[in-house]
Amino acid sequence: MTSLPDWLTYNRDSATLAAMLDSSLSTSLESLATESRDLTLRRFGRTMTLYAPLYLSNFCSSGCAYCGFASDRKTPRRRLEPDELRRELSAMKQLGITDILLLTGERTHNADFDYLLRSVDIAAHEMQRISVESFPMSIKEYRALADSGCTAITIYQETYNRERYENLHRWGPKKDFIERLETPARALEGGMKTVGLGVLLGLSDPREDALNLYRHVRYLGRTYWRAGISVSFPRLRPQTGGYEPPFPVDDHSLARMIFAFRIALPDVELVLSTRESAAYRDGMAGLGITRMSIESRTTVGGYHDLDNNEKGQFDVFDDRSAQEFCNAMRAKNIEPVFKNWEPAYNGPADGNSTILHPVKLQPCL
Numbered sequence: 001m002t003s004l005p006d007w008l009t010y011n012r013d014s015a016t017l018a019a020m021l022d023s024s025l026s027t028s029l030e031s032l033a034t035e036s037r038d039l040t041l042r043r044f045g046r047t048m049t050l051y052a053p054l055y056l057s058n059f060c061s062s063g064c065a066y067c068g069f070a071s072d073r074k075t076p077r078r079r080l081e082p083d084e085l086r087r088e089l090s091a092m093k094q095l096g097i098t099d100i101l102l103l104t105g106e107r108t109h110n111a112d113f114d115y116l117l118r119s120v121d122i123a124a125h126e127m128q129r130i131s132v133e134s135f136p137m138s139i140k141e142y143r144a145l146a147d148s149g150c151t152a153i154t155i156y157q158e159t160y161n162r163e164r165y166e167n168l169h170r171w172g173p174k175k176d177f178i179e180r181l182e183t184p185a186r187a188l189e190g191g192m193k194t195v196g197l198g199v200l201l202g203l204s205d206p207r208e209d210a211l212n213l214y215r216h217v218r219y220l221g222r223t224y225w226r227a228g229i230s231v232s233f234p235r236l237r238p239q240t241g242g243y244e245p246p247f248p249v250d251d252h253s254l255a256r257m258i259f260a261f262r263i264a265l266p267d268v269e270l271v272l273s274t275r276e277s278a279a280y281r282d283g284m285a286g287l288g289i290t291r292m293s294i295e296s297r298t299t300v301g302g303y304h305d306l307d308n309n310e311k312g313q314f315d316v317f318d319d320r321s322a323q324e325f326c327n328a329m330r331a332k333n334i335e336p337v338f339k340n341w342e343p344a345y346n347g348p349a350d351g352n353s354t355i356l357h358p359v360k361l362q363p364c365l
């Protein structure tokens with residue numbers, strides 16, 4: 001068995017985070033919230049950047065126990081062909097969405113790298129920002145995706161506990177723990193500007209996973225100091241297959257984790273998706289979270305094919321419209337925005353520019 005990388009067992013700089021995660025120690029949730037809120041305001045202002053997921057395909061070759069798209073589920077399988085993808089993008093634009101996350105399952109002959117690359121190319125002509133959450137790729141493949149207009153990769157380790165990982169990933173390429181662990185670094189080597197990390201909360205001991213996630217962020221930050229890094233806090237939601245979380249994370253524990261990450265990593269983007277309720281998301285806005293998904297559909301074609309009754313990858317909790325969400329943010333004096341400064345960020349084609357252009361944000365709706 002391949003041994004774990006040194007950074008994953010490096011304890012020294014995670015002691016402060018460990019203390020903040022421990023509710024039995026003296027730091028109260030209220031004092032963490034206050035510090036987290038002040039840091040968020042200072043580093044990110046009163047803004048919330050928005051994105052929406054677009055499922056390109058639900059074919060998958062892996063058997064993750066917690067996923068509605070695992071290859072043993074009876075879910076009908078399909079992928080968006082170019083014309084359908086254009087219709088999907090158009091429907092999203094009508095909702096005001098210009099920043100999207102393209103998703104597929106693990107690599108299959110139905111949804112392979114060439115299919116993904118073609119899809120990115122189509123989407124990049126329509127949207128301001130394209131991210132991808134898909135299968136692990138080679139540096140060469142990431143470079144090709146970056147050249148086509150993808151600027152960010154999301155790849156969650158799901159859990160950093162190797163034994164739990166082995167049990168949860170029943171078959172398929174995702175079973176390779178080390179391959180997945182090394183993927184964010186390969187994406188950055190291949191020219192991605194940002195990587196999104198996370199664990200699926202509920203699968204394993206959340207404190208252990210949070211500390212290892214933090215070590216991963218620190219390692220990438222030290223090694224790829226120009227990279228943007230974001231951290232997500234997805235909690236397991238009901239899904240086809242009915243997998244129940246053996247380590248449920250309650251609202252207070254999740255809030256503590258978010259505040260602790262903000263304090264320990266003041267410049268890192270923290271993401272909260274529509275897996276959470278409207279009330280919880282509204283409550284966390286301004287207290288640490290700086291990026292949220294909106295109008296999420298977890299089925300393939302869910303934006304343009306409104307008659308589709310298929311089950312998605314998981315059940316969405318916050319199902320407000322973009323308009324309702326933006327109104328809620330403004331009521332909290334937070335401006336919801338889609339980012340449109342990617343070209344300035346990317347700089348000249350030689351990729352050697354530093355990020356010093358003024359940021360211009362496009363208000364949402």
Ligand code: SF4
Pocket residue numbers: 060061062063064067068069070071104105106174
């Ligand atoms: S989590 Fe991803 S890789 Fe695992 S079964 Fe679901 S779609 Fe496939």
